[in-house]
Amino acid sequence: MLLVDFISYHPYEYEPDQVRNELRWYHNTIEVPWIVGETAIPADNDSVPYAEQRAFAEKTLLQSRACGAIGYSWWQYQDVKWGRFHADYMGVLNRDSVTRTASGALVNGTVKPVAEAVRSSTHGPIQGECVCLPNYLNYSNWAGQQDHRTIDRYGRQADRRRDDRRVD
Numbered sequence: 001m002l003l004v005d006f007i008s009y010h011p012y013e014y015e016p017d018q019v020r021n022e023l024r025w026y027h028n029t030i031e032v033p034w035i036v037g038e039t040a041i042p043a044d045n046d047s048v049p050y051a052e053q054r055a056f057a058e059k060t061l062l063q064s065r066a067c068g069a070i071g072y073s074w075w076q077y078q079d080v081k082w083g084r085f086h087a088d089y090m091g092v093l094n095r096d097s098v099t100r101t102a103s104g105a106l107v108n109g110t111v112k113p114v115a116e117a118v119r120s121s122t123h124g125p126i127q128g129e130c131v132c133l134p135n136y137l138n139y140s141n142w143a144g145q146q147d148h149r150t151i152d153r154y155g156r157q158a159d160r161r162r163d164d165r166r167v168d
Contacts, residue, residue: 092114
């Protein structure tokens with residue numbers, strides 16, 4: 001076991017509500033301070049609306065604060081052209097047009113609505129529950145034989161005190 005001052009996680013959304021579920025797991029499991037070192041979902045305002053990207057940021061910012069994160073970083077600053085949709089459209093800035101900053105500098109790209117979610121988020125812990133979502137243990141909501149996939153849970157599970165319970 002490594003002794004560290006904090007842990008930086010990079011949770012990404014490959015299953016519904018995966019990131020918020022992982023934040024809940026960090027809250028319940030990790031004993032040192034932790035941050036969301038990077039997270040995002042892509043949005044091009046065509047196949048994925050900008051509103052969906054903003055909603056993801058709002059939900060994960062709220063959940064990270066409620067679950068005790070000491071930091072949160074959005075990946076990435078600007079959309080890129082790396083050739084894969086998932087990576088290309090995660091930016092806070094798209095690649096369209098030009099934006100003038102408050103200081104008068106010109107920046108290539110236009111600010112996406114997700115920027116407002118990050119900008120308007122307050123810092124520090126909040127009053128609220130670190131939500132346990134219905135799909136916490138089953139991201140894909142598999143129901144046994146669905147699509148010939150099964151999930152079996154059996155055995156014993158032990159907590160930090162070595163108290164165990166049967167899982168069937």
